[in-house]
Amino acid sequence: MLTLSDTGELKAIERISKILVRSGMNTARGLIKGVGDDCAIVETLYKSRDVFLLTSDAVVEGVHFLKNTPPDMVGRKAIGRVLSDIAAMGGTPLWALINFVAPPQTTVRTLDMVYRGAAGIAKQFGLTIVGGDMTTGRLIEIHVFAVGKISRKYVVLRSGARPGDFLFVTGTLGGSFLSGKHLSFTPRVAEGNWLRKWATAMIDISDGLATDVNHIAQNSKVGVRIYLDRIPVSRVLLKYRRSTAVEHALRDGEDYELLFSIPHTQSSKFLREWRKVFSTPCTLIGEVTDRKGKIEYLGESGKIQQHTIKGYEHFI
Amino acid sequence: MLTLSDTGELKAIERISKILVRSGMNTARGLIKGVGDDCAIVETLYKSRDVFLLTSDAVVEGVHFLKNTPPDMVGRKAIGRVLSDIAAMGGTPLWALINFVAPPQTTVRTLDMVYRGAAGIAKQFGLTIVGGDMTTGRLIEIHVFAVGKISRKYVVLRSGARPGDFLFVTGTLGGSFLSGKHLSFTPRVAEGNWLRKWATAMIDISDGLATDVNHIAQNSKVGVRIYLDRIPVSRVLLKYRRSTAVEHALRDGEDYELLFSIPHTQSSKFLREWRKVFSTPCTLIGEVTDRKGKIEYLGESGKIQQHTIKGYEHFI
Numbered sequence: 001m002l003t004l005s006d007t008g009e010l011k012a013i014e015r016i017s018k019i020l021v022r023s024g025m026n027t028a029r030g031l032i033k034g035v036g037d038d039c040a041i042v043e044t045l046y047k048s049r050d051v052f053l054l055t056s057d058a059v060v061e062g063v064h065f066l067k068n069t070p071p072d073m074v075g076r077k078a079i080g081r082v083l084s085d086i087a088a089m090g091g092t093p094l095w096a097l098i099n100f101v102a103p104p105q106t107t108v109r110t111l112d113m114v115y116r117g118a119a120g121i122a123k124q125f126g127l128t129i130v131g132g133d134m135t136t137g138r139l140i141e142i143h144v145f146a147v148g149k150i151s152r153k154y155v156v157l158r159s160g161a162r163p164g165d166f167l168f169v170t171g172t173l174g175g176s177f178l179s180g181k182h183l184s185f186t187p188r189v190a191e192g193n194w195l196r197k198w199a200t201a202m203i204d205i206s207d208g209l210a211t212d213v214n215h216i217a218q219n220s221k222v223g224v225r226i227y228l229d230r231i232p233v234s235r236v237l238l239k240y241r242r243s244t245a246v247e248h249a250l251r252d253g254e255d256y257e258l259l260f261s262i263p264h265t266q267s268s269k270f271l272r273e274w275r276k277v278f279s280t281p282c283t284l285i286g287e288v289t290d291r292k293g294k295i296e297y298l299g300e301s302g303k304i305q306q307h308t309i310k311g312y313e314h315f316i
Numbered sequence: 317m318l319t320l321s322d323t324g325e326l327k328a329i330e331r332i333s334k335i336l337v338r339s340g341m342n343t344a345r346g347l348i349k350g351v352g353d354d355c356a357i358v359e360t361l362y363k364s365r366d367v368f369l370l371t372s373d374a375v376v377e378g379v380h381f382l383k384n385t386p387p388d389m390v391g392r393k394a395i396g397r398v399l400s401d402i403a404a405m406g407g408t409p410l411w412a413l414i415n416f417v418a419p420p421q422t423t424v425r426t427l428d429m430v431y432r433g434a435a436g437i438a439k440q441f442g443l444t445i446v447g448g449d450m451t452t453g454r455l456i457e458i459h460v461f462a463v464g465k466i467s468r469k470y471v472v473l474r475s476g477a478r479p480g481d482f483l484f485v486t487g488t489l490g491g492s493f494l495s496g497k498h499l500s501f502t503p504r505v506a507e508g509n510w511l512r513k514w515a516t517a518m519i520d521i522s523d524g525l526a527t528d529v530n531h532i533a534q535n536s537k538v539g540v541r542i543y544l545d546r547i548p549v550s551r552v553l554l555k556y557r558r559s560t561a562v563e564h565a566l567r568d569g570e571d572y573e574l575l576f577s578i579p580h581t582q583s584s585k586f587l588r589e590w591r592k593v594f595s596t597p598c599t600l601i602g603e604v605t606d607r608k609g610k611i612e613y614l615g616e617s618g619k620i621q622q623h624t625i626k627g628y629e630h631f632i
Contacts, residue, residue: 001423001424001425002423002424003421003424004418004421004423004427005421009450012450013450015424015427015428015431016427019428019431019432019435020445023438023445025435025438025439025444025445025446028444029444030410030411031444031446034444034445035446035448040446040447042411042444044360044361044362045360045364045366045410045465046360046362046364046366047362047363048362050362054411054413054446054447055413055447056413056447056448056461057449058417058451060417060452060453063451063452094346094361095347095356095370097356097372098372099372099374099415099459099461101376101457102320103320104319104321104631104632105319105320107317107318107320108317108318108319108322108323108331109317111320111331112331112335115332115335119335119336119338119339119341120339122339122341123339123340128341128344128345128346128347129336129341129350130341130347130350130351131356131370131371131372133372133373133374134325134329134631135374135379136376136379136630137376137379137455137457138454138455139453141417141453141457143374143415143449145370145372145413145415147370314450315418315450
């Protein structure tokens, strides 16, 4: 029988989407956007220019952190991931719930540290942890559910990129597990919030640039051309993986940087304004084309085809 | 070192509450009620008589269901649990996210069935599944996060019971694993919604009457007297556990029935009105006293002390 390791996470999500659509879940009152972006979008139900952003994410022992990872960093990462999702829509964080799964022999010190790490970063970004659930399990897992908000007219989807737009990324990419950035990253909430007035499409890079750029192409029904020599590769890769740095930057994932498109006519002005506000690096790495679904990688050695480069996918 | 199996779930939740309070999470803008009830309560942020109810819950293989439990029933149960939480506040379900954890060898048929079961019951109760996340793990787990709403003036907390109130439960209690009710239960959303205009305090019975009645006593700062011979014991217990039926009804948990208090002056009128609207059984099982924190169990053989009867608690 067909298993999740045969189909992979992305096909599994497609299956679920179809089941939800067949149950009428896509036409429910107040739903603006369901499965298929960094957050779901729903009406506030009250006369308001805002909409709510709903997102959930999990960190699992052995997948997203190790047995010896400091528990406060685990809590921090769990909250950081949903903050990154809200950032990728241009939103402002509001509330979160935490489902904590742990074996009975887990120490209360670990419990305390997880929640201290979670509360610390939540507070920093104005997110309030309002509740959750605790359950026995074999491994430690932290599931976080979060609600954010954004003005309806500024919400940034994955689907807004247009041929001719330029593609940018914040920060540097790759080597996140090597450097520890996958634990210590700063979610780009301030940047995402500011970008909501500039970006035509946006996503956070969690599964690797190669996978996430594909999400933008698919959702926007456009093609994308990436200039391999422009990709801002992380310092740790340049130091320890010099010969394969660009491949790692494309595939590694867990960067929690923003990938977004800007109309090319505005790109010079955009970069000038960005540099006035942020010290975070922002790099032009490619452009949006009209070759629907095609991802072209341009390097010194010429073109590399789409399916030779893939990011991280669960179950495979 | 102190572990979760030493402290148990309830003490662990107390520790977390303190950490969140120290981080200022209890005084955040728009937060009405954080950790400590069936749902958290937050302001809608917009001029409205409503407030939002936020809740999360999980079902884990080997704890809440078995390897051979039909996957659609697992999905159904996962959604049913959050519906029961929203029901216990008197609320109306709105949106949900699902975090699905599974080993890579899980069949796509299992995946499909879980989501079909989840979508079926969600639709029945007006809950829209808007998104979620998928992660690799050792066992199947389904984490559900849900948002509901209720008019601010009707929200029913665990803390509103007053001495002299009568205590009622819906349905019958105990033997939920024996009968399969823990999978097939109907969340009391319609009943909870109707009860919001009657009940002074309400909770759903998930950890067993003995534990959940204690939550009402603690939160309302009252005592409770339970008449053991009035407890509506499930048919399966009368048939297969006759001699220990009442003990099971107190301890088993996963009943997903509502336990609530009604001012004694209104109780006759209340029961008359209830019977006009619902065929669901509703039984008077005790009363609220002014003996703070004391739970008295009155049977034919006299009093049983508080700590001799305990419901289900994770980690212990």
